[in-house]
Amino acid sequence: MSATATKTRPSSKVAPRTPPLYKVLLLNDDYTPMDFVVEVLMRYFRKSQAEAVRIMLQVHHAGVGVAGVYPFEIAETKVNQVRAAAQREGHPLQCTLEPE
Ligand code: TYC
Numbered sequence: 060m061s062a063t064a065t066k067t068r069p070s071s072k073v074a075p076r077t078p079p080l081y082k083v084l085l086l087n088d089d090y091t092p093m094d095f096v097v098e099v100l101m102r103y104f105r106k107s108q109a110e111a112v113r114i115m116l117q118v119h120h121a122g123v124g125v126a127g128v129y130p131f132e133i134a135e136t137k138v139n140q141v142r143a144a145a146q147r148e149g150h151p152l153q154c155t156l157e158p159e
Pocket of ligand 1 (some may be wrong): 085086087088089090091092093096110115119150152153
């Protein structure tokens with residue numbers, strides 16, 4: 060084995076290398092404007108406009124959709140940002156977390 064080669068860990072007794080991930084979900088409703096949902100996806104989830112429109116329409120038609128997948132504290136922050144923005148603007152948009 061070369062000096063830089065990585066060995067496989069001998070057992071599962073060590074902590075996983077990656078943190079558990081959580082999906083941030085957007086839920087559909089009849090009142091939140093489509094443009095607002097697209098803006099939220101671009102601002103808080105760093106989506107392009109085309110991707111934001113795609114996700115918004117997915118939620119609009121299926122009832123729920125994934126805005127992004129993150130470690131817990133980042134996902135929680137994004138949920139709080141979306142809820143605060145929706146409340147500020149008086150929209151009923153719902154946003155929640157679920158383990159991936
Ligand atoms: N259904 C909303 C409308 O017709 C649009 C919408 C999309 C609302 C996604 C919420 O998470 C949502 N204005």
